[in-house]
Amino acid sequence: MTDRVAALVVAAGQGTRLSSSPDDLPKQYRHIGSASVLSHTLNALARHPDIDEIAAVIGEDDHELFQASLQELPSSHRDKCQGPIIGGDTRQQSVRSGLEALNGLGVKYVLIHDGARPFVSQDIISGNLDLLQSGSKAVLTAIPVVDTIKRATDNGLETVDRSGLWAAQTPQSFPLNDILQWHRLADGEDTRTFTDDIGLAEWQGADISICEGSPDNFKITTPVDLQKAERQAEQMTSEPLSQSNSLADLGDIRVGQGYDVHAFEDGEAVILGGVSIPHTQKLKGHSDADVVLHAITDAILGGLADGDIGSHFPPSDPQWKGAASDQFLVHALNLVRKRGGRVAHVDVTVVCEAPKIGHHRDALRQSVAQICGLPIGRVSVKATTSERLGFTGRKEGIACLATATLRLPFNDTDE
Incomplete structure (x- = not known):
């Protein structure tokens, strides 16, 4: 891929739903296997040959934790990582800060990824990039909803039609100029808040492509998620290579x-x-x-x-x-x-x-x-x-x- 590509890793959260650990670290700095969650995430992105640089948005008090995670990477992967960017009070503000830092660096495409999703595969990254190169203005990584969905109402429960429903993951990928412009517009409207970046694309009426994700690409949010991640790190490499990913x-x-x-x-x-x-x-x-x-x-x-x-x-x-x-x-x-x-x-x-x-x-x-x-x-x-x-x-x-x-x-x- 000849166009310059950056990954923006959102890692400024404090992980309040994962507060049972005695060290009380934010979830992205907890260790699974041989390294921190964030280190695994950075490693997975950095090893993709078409990602030229990585910018991480972190909390203002997390410099030492971030540097420790960075030192766990091979030097060739550390070389892709910029100095950290300080995030804001919300995810939306943190992403905006990261995008502004990438602006003017010659980056054409940006993949925005959660720091607490350490098992993103090379296939998912390649799928996002292929769709961007084909002209997509926004790419959503997602998996189809397979469970029966129920909605609670005043009268009890009702079944929701799950056809066409997708569970959103990251990366969510865009031409940098487009997503940065949408964030600037959103910041100009005080009432507008978005829980993910595809929400801005929906707001702007952009055509959105879907890259099918994987159940392995889950976000660590709760203690149960952390235990699942620890088991997954023990059973497989940190770099899924195929859909099966099995030594057998x-x-x-x-x-x-x-x-x-x-x-x-x-x-x-x-x-x-x-x-x-x-x-x-x-x-x-x-x-x-x-x-x-x-x-x-x-x-x-x-x-x-x-x-x-x-x-x-x-x-x-x-x-x-x-x-x-x-x-x-x-x-x-x-x-x-x-x-x-x-x-x-x-x-x-x-x-x-x-x-x-x-x-x-x-x-x-x-x-x-x-x-x-x-x-x-x-x-x-x-x-x-x-x-x-x-x-x-x-x-x-x-x-x-x-x-x-x-x-x-x-x-x-x-x-």
């Missing part, structure tokens, strides 16, 4: 292995699995020399039979000098997605005498899980020494071995 449907099981090694040089910390670990030295390399992410990347490429990290990111290319290695891993993950597959499990063994890895193991697992979109139970990190033998035994560097299990659809054209 991907019968081509591949196992790839990777190995990487880097020598020490003067420094103050080593980067392992995207985590900075204080040490008396750092690892030497063209990029950030993260042996863990390099080994995982090679393991995934091995499972795909698609070369190695050096063939995709040549060390002779100056653009990768000092680069964060999570972008190499994200590239390999995208290759799996393009094949219609998923990474099901990652196993890592770090070999070194120092630094000691044990105290950092959980942080490494969480970081790798977040980058890969996996529940933490599908990421293993182990550490061992070489009994003071060889270059690792002499404390000259660190080695890492990794195994990745891939699930792909069967393809008769594979050679």
